Amino acid sequence: MDRWRSRPVLRPHSNRRCIDMKIATVLAFGITITGLLGCDIQRHLLYYPGHVAIADVQRYAAENGLQTWPAKDAYQGIVSKKGPPNFRGTIVIFHGNAGPAIYRKYYFDALETRGYRVVLAEYPGYGGRPGELSEKNFVADGRRTALQAKEEFGGPLYLWGESLGCGVAAALSTDTQLRPRGIVMLTPWDSLLNEAKAKFPLLPVKLFLRDTYDNVANLADYKGPVAVIMSKQDEIVPNVLTERLYEALSRPKRVWKFENAGHNDWPSDPELEWWSEVMDFLNSEK
Numbered sequence: 001m002d003r004w005r006s007r008p009v010l011r012p013h014s015n016r017r018c019i020d021m022k023i024a025t026v027l028a029f030g031i032t033i034t035g036l037l038g039c040d041i042q043r044h045l046l047y048y049p050g051h052v053a054i055a056d057v058q059r060y061a062a063e064n065g066l067q068t069w070p071a072k073d074a075y076q077g078i079v080s081k082k083g084p085p086n087f088r089g090t091i092v093i094f095h096g097n098a099g100p101a102i103y104r105k106y107y108f109d110a111l112e113t114r115g116y117r118v119v120l121a122e123y124p125g126y127g128g129r130p131g132e133l134s135e136k137n138f139v140a141d142g143r144r145t146a147l148q149a150k151e152e153f154g155g156p157l158y159l160w161g162e163s164l165g166c167g168v169a170a171a172l173s174t175d176t177q178l179r180p181r182g183i184v185m186l187t188p189w190d191s192l193l194n195e196a197k198a199k200f201p202l203l204p205v206k207l208f209l210r211d212t213y214d215n216v217a218n219l220a221d222y223k224g225p226v227a228v229i230m231s232k233q234d235e236i237v238p239n240v241l242t243e244r245l246y247e248a249l250s251r252p253k254r255v256w257k258f259e260n261a262g263h264n265d266w267p268s269d270p271e272l273e274w275w276s277e278v279m280d281f282l283n284s285e286k
Contacts, residue, residue, distance in 0.1 A: 042208055042209055042210055042211065043133055045196075046097060046133075046164070046192075046211070047097055047125070047133040048097055048098040048099065049099070049100070049123075049125050049126040049127075049133070050098070050099045050100060050126075052099070052100045052102075052126075052127055052128055053128045054068075054073060054075075054127070054128035054129075055128075056128070057075075057078075057100060057102045057127050057128055058072065060102050060103070061078060061102060064105055065080055065081050065082065066078050066079065066080055066081065066102070066105070066108070067079060067080075067081055069119065070148060070152070075122065075129070076121065076122060076129075076141065076144065076145045076148070077092075077101065077119045077120055077121045077122050077145055077149070078101055078102055078119075078120040078122065079117070079118065079119055079120070080108050080112055080118065082112075083112065083117055083153075084111075084112040084113070084114075084115045084116055084117055085112075085113075085115070086115045087115060087116075087117060087153075087154070088114070088115035088116055089115075089116050089117070089154075089155060089156040089157065089158060089181070090116065090117045090118075090119065090149050090150060090153045090154060090155065090156075090157050090158070091107075091111055091116045091117070091118050091119070091157075091158045091159075091160050092119045092121055092142075092145060092146045092149050092157065092158070092159055092160070093107050093118060093119065093120050093121060093160040093161075093162070093165070094121050094123075094138075094142060094159070094160070094161045094162065094164075094165030094166075094168040094169050095120065095121075095123075095162050095163075095164075095165050096162045096163035096164050096165060096187075096264075097163060097164040099126075100122065100126050100127035100128075101120045101121065101122040101123075101126065101127055102120075102122075102127060104120055106268040106269075106270060107120060107160075108120075109270040110268070110269075110270035110272075110275045111275065111279075113270060114275065114276060114279060116158070116279070117149075117153045117154075119145065119146075119149040119153070121141075121142055121145045121146075121168075123138050123141065123142075124137050124138065124141050125137075134210070134211060135167065135171075135210075135211035135212065135213055136211075138167075138168050139168055139171045139172065142168045142169075142171075142172060143172055143175060143178070146159065146172060146175075146178050147177060147178065150178065155181070156180075156181040157178060157179070157180050157181065158180055158181055158182050158183070158184070158279075158282060159172055159173065159178075159180045159182075159183050159184070160183075160184040160186070161183075161184065161185055161186065161188065162186040162187060163186070163187050163188070163236070163237065163263070164213070166185045166186065166187075166188035166189070166213075166215055167188075167192065167211075167213030167214075167215060167218075169183055169184070169185065170183070170185070170188075170213075170215040170218035170219050170222075171213075171218045173218060173219055173222040173224075174218075174221050174222050180224065181224060181225075181282060181283075182224055182225045182226070182227065182281075182282030182283070182285070183219070183222065183224065183225070183226045183227070184226075184227045184229065184278060184282070185215070185226060185227065185228045185229065185245070186229045186266070187229065187230060187231055187234060187236070187237055187242070187263055187266065188215055188228065188230075188237070188241075188242055188245055189213075189215065189237045189241040189242065189245065190214075190215055190216045190241045190242075190244040190245040190248065191212065191213065191214040191215060191216060191217075191241075192209060192211055192212055192213040192214070193205065193206060193209060193212065193214075194241055194244075195237060195241060196209060198238050198241065215245050216244070216245055216248045219245075219248075219249060220248070220250075222250075223250070224252075224282075224285065225252040225253065225254075225281060225282050225284075225285035226249050226252070226253045226254075227253075227254055227255075227256070227278045227281055227282060228242065228245065228246045228249070228253065228254070228255045228256070229255070229256045229257075229258070229266070229274075229278070230242040230243075230255065230256070230257050230258070231257075231258045231261035231262055231263055231265075231266050232257055232258060232259045232260070232261065233259075233260060233261060233262045234261075234262060234263045235262050235263055236262075236263035236264075237263060252281075252285040254281050256274055256277070256278065
């Protein structure tokens with residue numbers, strides 16, 4: 001009897017308090033781990049540089065009439081050896097998140113025949129380049145690339161983003177030294193946060209995102225023309241996010257829609273008229 005009498009009495013509300021404390025502890029632990037690992041989680045979900053060495057980039061460039069720029073090894077982008085036949089301006093292109101810049105030769109085929117010097121910017125950590133994979137680093141490096149391209153090749157300057165690259169182009173849109181005449185946003189989202197929410201609706205994605213790539217906010221004060229290009233069958237960036245971005249833009253703006261295209265198979269044939277339409281629109285709004 002004495003042994004049983006000495007045991008504490010557990011009332012129902014004590015059990016609930018104990019369970020609540022355990023749940024709170026587990027949640028707090030999960031949130032802490034998510035926060036600590038957030039950078040790695042984001043890096044593995046967002047950036048896919050592949051395994052391409054500078055030697056591979058240089059070899060492919062040489063085989064296709066291209067070259068690393070401004071230096072052979074310490075390069076920041078890809079340019080053609082000949083350049084456009086009749087110069088009309090410089091376009092700095094920021095590519096998507098998968099693989100190096102060098103394999104986007106279609107931009108040269110389409111835009112240099114129309115008179116534009118193309119600089120296909122390469123990101124730090126891609127194409128054999130050293131550097132951290134982050135929005136801050138991409139934007140800073142992209143600014144240096146665009147400034148040097150404008151100084152070397154001349155203006156007017158245009159910024160062209162594709163997918164993730166739209167975030168870099170948007171971030172540079174109001175730079176007072178660059179002063180781009182026009183911006184092209186190809187398969188863009190409105191913000192990385194909304195893109196992540198769409199892909200992982202049950203996860204607290206805000207906790208592990210370190211980058212924002214907020215195109216709506218970054219283009220809010222840009223007064224030049226913006227061309228938005230969307231793929232109606234986009235399986236990566238939901239159309240609603242591209243439409244939100246377009247709706248938030250001030251004029252002048254125009255949208256092109258590829259009805260049967262997905263995120264990575266939009267029509268890139270250099271003979272297609274939409275390339276000319278986009279550049280004509282940017283030049284009509286001076």
